[in-house]
Each structure stands twice: as C-alpha cells, then as structure tokens.
Amino acid sequence: MRTIGRRLALTAFSALTAATVFTGSAQATVFDQGISVQPYGHISEDGKVTLSGTYHCQAASPMGARLQISAAVVQDGTRLAFGGGEADCDGQEHEWRATGSLKYTPDFHPGQALAEAQLNEIHFSGLLPRSVDTVAEDRQEIELTTHH
Structure with missing residues (x-):
C-alpha cells in the first residue's frame, strides 16, 4: 500500500x-508556422502599395487567440505598416496580399525597399487584445514597381 x-x-x-x-x-504556438514575402511589391496609380507572399500555420492555437498577418514596407527612411487579414490555419500553404494607403506617406516610389511580413498570434481578454506574439517573420529587400 x-x-x-x-x-x-x-x-x-x-x-x-x-x-x-x-x-x-x-x-x-506550435512550431510549424511560417510566412514569406515576395521579392517585389506594387504601387498603384490610386496611391496604394501592395505586398504579397505565402504563409502556413497549424490550427492548434490557444483558445481565444487569432493569427493575423501584418505587413510593412520601408523606403528612404519612411515606414508604412498595414494589416493583411486573418490567417486560415489548417496546415496548408496559403497566399496572402496586403494593401496600404499612401495617403499620409506619398513619398514611396518605384525602386528598392525593405518589405516585412509577420504572422502574429493575438491573445484576447474578452473583446480586447491582451498580448501579441510574433510567431513567424520574413524581412527582405524588394523591388517596388508601378502597377497599372
């Protein structure tokens, strides 16, 4: 006994x-997650910049957490960050696309820039975000081109 x-x-x-x-x-979060940004971005005639890439993530995220994509572009010392939407975490690779307005940052132009993409896990406490953890990130030099 x-x-x-x-x-x-x-x-x-x-x-x-x-x-x-x-x-x-x-x-x-689980370790099998990733995000990439394409080596090019587009500036449209109506004053928007678009970045794109791929991501993958697993559905085993803690209760009350969401995975979202964020993107940013930096050129000549000016940084523009914008959201890329909520991630579909099913273990498969998905494409993402994010567009930001150049209304307050009109100095972006065709040429070299730094692009960043992040997969962020947002933890909520009720309706309010409690914390944000970056679970995957890609940062690389890209070419911004004019898109018609």
Whole structure:
C-alpha cells in the first residue's frame, strides 16, 4: 500500500510539474508556422502599395487567440505598416496580399525597399487584445514597381 501512495504522489507531482512547465508555453504556438514575402511589391496609380507572399500555420492555437498577418514596407527612411487579414490555419500553404494607403506617406516610389511580413498570434481578454506574439517573420529587400 505504501508504494501505491508514493506512486500516486509522484504521479500527482509530475502532473503538477508538467502543468507548471507547459503553462508558460500554452500561450506560445506550435512550431510549424511560417510566412514569406515576395521579392517585389506594387504601387498603384490610386496611391496604394501592395505586398504579397505565402504563409502556413497549424490550427492548434490557444483558445481565444487569432493569427493575423501584418505587413510593412520601408523606403528612404519612411515606414508604412498595414494589416493583411486573418490567417486560415489548417496546415496548408496559403497566399496572402496586403494593401496600404499612401495617403499620409506619398513619398514611396518605384525602386528598392525593405518589405516585412509577420504572422502574429493575438491573445484576447474578452473583446480586447491582451498580448501579441510574433510567431513567424520574413524581412527582405524588394523591388517596388508601378502597377497599372
């Protein structure tokens, strides 16, 4: 009987330890996630810049969390960041496209720029975001072209 009590106590302790160790990781996400940005972007005649690429992610995100794509372009010291929508996390590769207005940053022009894409896990507390974790990121020099 004494051995059963020790095993039960050891099992309970192991479960508590595992719960403690993995509680911090419960907010983290699975490792099989990624995002890429294409080596080119487009500037439209109506004053918008568009970036695109691909992403993949798993559905095993914590309850109350959403995965969203964000993009940014930097040129001549000016940075423009914009959203790319919510990610469809089914383990498959998907294309993404994000468009930002140049209304307040009209100095963007065809030529070299730095593009960034992030896959962000947003944790909510009720209706409000509680925290944001970047789970995948790509950053590279691109060519901005005029798109007609």
